[in-house]
Amino acid sequence: MAGYEIRTSNSKKGKGLFATKKYDQGAVILEEDPLVSCQFAWNAAYRYLACDYCMRPLETPEQNVRRLACKPDIVLPHSNCFETNLESITTCNQCAVLYCSEMCRDRAYATYHRLLCYDTSDAQHPITVLLEAWKQMHYPPETTNIMLLVRILAYIEQSSNPSQAAAKIKQFCHRTVNEDAELVHKLLGEQFADQLNTLRDLTSNLISGEHVQEFLTPEGFCSLMALIGTNGQGIGTSPLAMWVNAVLEITMSDDERQQIDLFIDKLYQYVEEESGTFLNTEGSGLFQLQSACNHSCAPNAESSFPYGNHRIQLKALKPILPGDEICISYLDDCALQRSxxxxxxxxxxxxxxxxxxxxxxxxxxxxxxxxxxxxxxxxxxx
Ligand SMILES: [Zn+2]
Ligand SMILES: [Zn+2]
Ligand SMILES: [Zn+2]
Known part of the structure; x- marks a missing residue:
């Protein structure tokens, strides 16, 4: 039985996630796959090769660090402590999109890819045109992605019960038209009104249908943009970080530990010199339970991606009692330290x-x- 529930909180915050049982510090509260997720456009353009469905990076830790540090002869010790299943990589049967496994390929096709399968080398294709327009509007560091919005529309249109799927998406929207416009203004910058119209036209060129029409009106589209801007949860995965975590778990002598710590420090130094701080495969996703979590500047829970793909895990940072609201921080660690x-x-x-x-x-x-x-x-x- 789940140890949490979504209900209205007494304060003005609206809905929230509440514990219905006790969680010790470090306990896993929940794990969840997103309704849809998508790698950021520039992140993909910069060769962060990932499964098009679950965002699992499609390289080994060694390949990852060699690419990021531009050092083709780095050899990682203990490479067997972390398993990468690159043999199971596969492509869509009709286009060149890559998946980490047949399971991801089939899930993507069943969820949204049937409507979005296209020849990625076709520069005139409406998806290519939309992606290029988006990349001109939204530079790194990326916070959201127009393709997440497109996948949401395809998810609705492809669903066996489209009105139920649309209702699920609308649960994430709970703002006024003015508030949505304010958020989209923040997301797109000064020229937001023009850009919003451009994006809406380009999106309408590639997806249409009875059930998505309400999201393609000026107001519906604005509200969907605001939705992905505020509810889109950032997803980050890194083979190198997964390897580092696995190495931490290995029992070894103090001497060996000291050496490997120094080695890891040096790796990150090389990587930083070549690739700066953009080390992860990055994207965003729409999570039903996770997005019900309200913010606190003294959070009692935090989320992470322990499987190296888009599956999120929510863990208790301190003991949580039945009836307590479960809160995460929407601010990063640095912003959280501020006044x-x-x-x-x-x-x-x-x-x-x-x-x-x-x-x-x-x-x-x-x-x-x-x-x-x-x-x-x-x-x-x-
Ligand atoms: Zn996958
Ligand atoms: Zn395809
Ligand atoms: Zn606060």
């Missing part, structure tokens, strides 16, 4: 809410700015 003012500013801009978590409430007497660094950053934003 209440900075945290609230970022949450208001990206998610349109004022945070009244325990930590924010207890810091409500803090001044609106706490450091010069934050003040000058604020100026730069404005």
């Amino acid at each position: 209440r003012h900075s945290r609230q500013k970022e949450l208001a801009q990206n998610y349109l809410f004022v945070c009244w978590c325990e930590r924010c409430s207890s810091q409500s007497s803090q001044p609106d700015c706490t450091s010069e660094e934050e003040m000058s950053e604020d100026d730069a934003d404005d």
Whole structure:
């Protein structure tokens, strides 16, 4: 039986995820595959080869680090501690899209790929045209992807019960038209109105049908863009990180441990020199349970991708009691360390809410700015 439920919270936050049993620190609360997921457009263009369905990287840790560090002769020790099943890589029967396994290929085809299968070398194809237009609007660091939106539409249209699938998607939307427009403005920048129309036209060229029409009107499309902007959960996978984690688990002598630690430090140094901080296969996905989790600046849970693909895991960061709300942080670690003012500013801009978590409430007497660094950053934003 599940140890959690989605229900309305007493505060103004609307729905939330609540524990119905006790979780010890470190306990797994839930695991979930997304309704749909998609690798970011530039991430794919930069040769981060991944399964088109589950985002599992299609290279070994050694191939990964050789590519990122531009050092073709790096050899990773303990390479057997981490299994990569590259023999099972396969392609779609009709196009060149790659999958990590036949299972992923079949699931993709059954979920959305039947409507989206196309010749990727065709520069005139509506999907190629949309992707190129998108890449001109949205540069790295990428936060969302137009193809996630397209896959959502295909998921609805291909479903055996399209109205139920559409209802599932609409559960993620709970804002007013003005709020949606504000979020999309933030996502696309100053020219958002023009760009939104362009994206809508290009999307309508590649998918249509009775059940997706409501999402292709100006308001419906804006709301769907806002949905992927706020509910799209970032997904990151890295063969190198998986190997490092596996090596940490191996029992070895102190000497050997020290050597391998130094070796790993050096690897990351090489990688950083060549590839900067863009190390992961990155994309985003739409998760039903995970997206019900509200934000807290003092979260009691965190999510990760322990299987090296798009399957998410939610773990308790501290003991959680029955009735407690399960909260994650929408801010990254760095932003989370900042003052209440900075945290609230970022949450208001990206998610349109004022945070009244325990930590924010207890810091409500803090001044609106706490450091010069934050003040000058604020100026730069404005
Ligand atoms: Zn896969
Ligand atoms: Zn195909
Ligand atoms: Zn807060």
